[in-house]
Each structure stands twice: as C-alpha cells, then as structure tokens.
Amino acid sequence: MPSIKRHKFKLSSEQLLEMLYWLKLIxxxxxxxxxxxxxxxxxxxxxxxIGQEAIVxxxxxxxxxxxxxxxxxxxxxxxxIKGVPAGVMMAQMYGKATxxxxxxxxxxxxxxxxxxxxxxxxxLGANAPVGAxxxxxxxxxxxxxxxxxxxxxxxxxxGDVHEAMNFAAVHKLPLVFICENNIYSYxxxxxxxxxxxxxxxxxxxxxxxxxxxxGNDVLAVYQATQGAIARARAGExxxxxxxxxxxWHGHSEHDKPFYRTADEEAVWKSRDPLPTFxxxxxxxxxxTDDILQGIDQRIRTEIDAAVAFAESSPEPSPEDxxxxxxx
Ligand SMILES: Cc1ncc(C[n+]2csc(CCOP(=O)(O)OP(=O)(O)O)c2C)c(N)n1
Numbered sequence: 001m002p003s004i005k006r007h008k009f010k011l012s013s014e015q016l017l018e019m020l021y022w023l024k025l026i027x028x029x030x031x032x033x034x035x036x037x038x039x040x041x042x043x044x045x046x047x048x049x050i051g052q053e054a055i056v057x058x059x060x061x062x063x064x065x066x067x068x069x070x071x072x073x074x075x076x077x078x079x080x081i082k083g084v085p086a087g088v089m090m091a092q093m094y095g096k097a098t099x100x101x102x103x104x105x106x107x108x109x110x111x112x113x114x115x116x117x118x119x120x121x122x123x124l125g126a127n128a129p130v131g132a133x134x135x136x137x138x139x140x141x142x143x144x145x146x147x148x149x150x151x152x153x154x155x156x157x158x159g160d161v162h163e164a165m166n167f168a169a170v171h172k173l174p175l176v177f178i179c180e181n182n183i184y185s186y187x188x189x190x191x192x193x194x195x196x197x198x199x200x201x202x203x204x205x206x207x208x209x210x211x212x213x214x215g216n217d218v219l220a221v222y223q224a225t226q227g228a229i230a231r232a233r234a235g236e237x238x239x240x241x242x243x244x245x246x247x248w249h250g251h252s253e254h255d256k257p258f259y260r261t262a263d264e265e266a267v268w269k270s271r272d273p274l275p276t277f278x279x280x281x282x283x284x285x286x287x288t289d290d291i292l293q294g295i296d297q298r299i300r301t302e303i304d305a306a307v308a309f310a311e312s313s314p315e316p317s318p319e320d321x322x323x324x325x326x327x
Contacts (some may be wrong), residue, residue, distance in 0.1 A: 002026045009226040011219075013286045015061075019218055020281060022057045023059060023274055023293050026077030028303050029086060033076075036307070037253040042093050044106030047073040048249040052180060054273035055243045057081060058221025059148055059178050060229075067229075068116045068134045068147045070127040072180065073108060074247065075120075075150055083115045086302050087309035102324065103316025110144075114120065116145075123157030125151055128177070132164040135173035135238075146174040146232040147223075154185025162206075165238070169206040174239035176228040179242040186251045189257040203240035215243025216273040219280075231273075239278035246271070 011019070030050045036042040038327050049056065056077035059071065063082070071078040079089055084100065092099030095106035109121035118134065121127060131149030138145045149162055156179055168175045179199045198204075203210030213220045221243055228239035246268035250257040257265075281287035 007222060009201070011222075013284075014288050016284070017291065017295070019057055019061055019222075020277060020287070022061065022077070022081050022219060023053045023277060024295060025086070025299050025302065026053045026056060026080060027274060028299050029080065029089070030199070032078065032303050032307065034249065034253055035089075036093075038102070041311075042106070044093055045073075046093065046253045047251065048253060049074045049077055051248040051268065051272070052182060052245045053077060054221055054277070055178065055180050055215045055245060058218045058243075059150075059176075059225045059241075061066055061222055062149070062226070063116070063229075064115075064145065066116055066145045067142075068138075068145070070116055070118045070134070070147065070149045071108065071120055071129040072127070072150045072152065072155075073120055073122070073151075074180070075109060078119060078150075079108065079112070082112070082117050084112060084117075086306035090306040090310035091313045092197065094310040094313070095316070096310055096314045097320075098309070098313040102320065104321075104324075123160075124155040125160035127151065128155075128161045128164035129167070131175055132168050132173055135168065135175040135232075136171060138174055144174070145235045146176065146229050148176050148178055150178045152185060153179060153181040153183070153190055153199050154188065154193060156202065157193055158323040162202075165203065165206045165208075165240070168238040169208050172235060173237040174232035174233055174235070176225060177238060177240040178225070179240065180245060181212075182245050182247045183241055183249070184257075184260070186255070187257075189259075196245065198242060198322070200240055200242040203238075203265060208238050210238070210240035210242065212242040212244060216271050216276065217246035218273060218277050227231060 010089045011252050030048050033046055037046050060078050060081040062183055069078055095103050100110035108120045111117050131147045135147040198212040200210035200212040211224055213224050224241045228241055
C-alpha cells in the first residue's frame with residue numbers, strides 16, 4: 001500500500017482570515033444555541049459541535065457548491081459554511097416556518113440540494129452508503145464533483161460504513177470519508193467499542209488510503225482533505241481522513257457527561273482549535289487586534305440578527321402540515 005501523498009495547498013492571508021471567521025462564527029452559533037436550549041427557547045435535540053469546529057472548516061473550506069456533503073448531527077457548522085444563512089439555520093433549530101424544513105423538524109435532517117447538502121439521518125452510519133450513491137452518480141455523469149461523508153468513531157463500527165467503504169473502493173468513487181473521532185460514542189469510550197487505535201487503519205482493509213490527523217488543527221484538516229479531494233477528482237478513488245478531536249459538551253445538551261473526568265476535559269480544552277489558529281495567524285503577521293475586533297463584532301451582529309430573525313419568524317401553520325410531503 002503506497003503511503004498517502006502529501007500536497008501543500010497554499011492559502012492567501014484573506015483565505016486564512018476567512019477560515020478564522022468561520023471557526024468563530026460556528027463556535028458562537030453553537031454557544032448561543034446552548035444558551036437558548038437552557039432558556040427553553042429551543043426545544044430540539046441540540047448536539048453541540050463545540051471543540052470540533054476545525055474539522056468542519058478544514059473539510060468544507062473551498063468546496064464547490066456542487067460538491068456534496070453528508071453531515072452528522074454535530075455538524076451544524078457545515079450548513080453555514082456551505083451557504084445556509086445563519087438566520088435560516090437558527091429558524092430551523094427553533095422549528096419556525098422560515099427554517100429549512102419549514103417547521104416540520106428542528107434538527108439537521110433537512111438537506112439543501114442546491115447547496116450540495118444531503119441532510120443527516122438519525123440512523124448512525126446510514127449516510128455513508130448514501131454518500132457512496134451520490135459519488136457513483138457523479139462518476140456516471142463523468143463530472144469531477146466529489147462527496148464528503150462524515151461519521152463518528154462510534155458509527156465507524158456499523159455495517160453501513162464498511163459496505164460504503166468497500167463499494168467506494170471497488171468503484172474508485174470520488175468520495176472522502178471524514179471520521180470525527182471525539183473518543184466517545186454517547187457515553188461509550190473508544191476502547192470499549194474498538195480494539196484498534198486508529199479508525200484510519202480500516203481503510204487499508206478495503207484497499208485505499210487512510211490517515212489519522214490532529215482534528216483540532218484546521219490547517220492539518222484542510223491539507224489532508226484537499227489532498228484526498230484532489231485524488232478523488234482525478235479518479236483515484238476514496239480516502240479516509242480520521243480527525244482526532246473532542247466534544248466539549250455532552251453528547252447532546254440534555255446529557256451530563258458524568259462518564260468523563262474534569263482532568264480529561266481540561267486537557268482537551270487546552271487544545272482548543274480557535275486560540276491555536278489565532279496565535280498562528282498572529283505569528284504569521286496576518287492577524288492584528290483591529291482585524292480580530294472587526295471579526296468578533298461582525299459575528300456578534302450576525303448571531304444577534306439570526307436569533308432575532310428566528311424569534312420573529314412565524315410558527316408553521318397546521319394547514320401546511322401535508323404540503324411538500326411525498327408518499
Ligand atoms: C444505528 C444507531 N444506533 C444507535 C443510535 C443512537 N445514537 C445516536 S448518536 C450515538 C453516538 C454516536 O457516536 P459517534 O458515531 O462517535 O458520533 P458523535 O456523537 O460522537 O459525534 C448513538 C449511540 C443511532 N442513532 N443509530
């Protein structure tokens with residue numbers, strides 16, 4: 001098995017600052033959502049992605065609109081970076097008529113085909129064969145669009161994920177498997193669900209490359225994903241990128257993570273992807289205090305506006321309950 005090819009993808013100062021903006025916007029969105037849940041204003045299941053933003057930004061940054069993503073329950077940020085306005089996303093979480101599913105759902109189940117988003121299904125791992133199907137379509141159409149499929153280390157144990165990997169390898173599909181390994185599958189730690197250390201090793205069994213990287217380093221995630229995407233576009237088949245990370249909150253906002261120690265949480269919080277990237281940009285002379293303040297101010301305004309939009313949006317009306325439904 002040849003080792004994975006490393007490419008360096010150059011980013012301009014503007015692009016690096018844009019990445020910082022997305023990291024911070026997604027963090028702020030999730031933080032506000034968490035408060036809204038505790039205030040009883042958002043009643044949907046909220047699966048905070050706080051701590052995992054570098055994976056969202058590093059994988060989605062620079063995707064074409066036509067490239068498809070199949071995100072997870074924790075990947076609200078992928079919707080934002082793919083182009084869903086923050087207000088619409090907030091209205092979705094409020095279950096309002098202006099949300100993606102027009103109030104029929106208040107989670108991430110809705111897809112947005114025109115933005116290349118296939119909505120999450122709640123069956124763990126079930127998005128992997130769907131992603132393989134989308135990638136097969138791109139291959140049959142002879143387009144060079146690609147698909148990113150996300151799954152957790154817990155879902156990597158399901159049959160669906162293995163079937164999708166095998167199928168993608170056999171047909172050399174333009175597919176990148178993104179494993180978000182945050183160590184816990186709900187309350188089950190990884191050592192109780194897998195006898196190997198790296199999920200990335202599983203790719204080898206199917207005949208393609210897997211790489212395990214620091215999922216809290218946005219540039220490491222970007223470089224690895226862009227390498228995998230370049231190979232996928234060139235017809236060289238799938239890659240598995242395993243991003244090692246940690247979720248700061250419980251499995252969902254109603255879960256008190258009593259199964260973890262405060263020491264473990266403190267270690268991972270010290271690896272927060274945001275300050276790491278911020279200091280890097282300062283060191284590169286790309287970021288100044290003024291620029292940072294400007295980004296923070298812009299984000300405060302956007303999040304406030306998103307909440308105001310959701311709050312003032314109408315509830316779905318019962319008369320519409322059966323529209324847009326197909327049987
Ligand atoms: C097939 C299936 N089994 C169990 C569940 C219940 N469940 C929902 S999320 C979850 C944990 C998922 O862990 P992981 O795949 O590692 O993703 P994470 O939540 O850590 O991001 C479980 C067990 C489910 N939704 N589907």
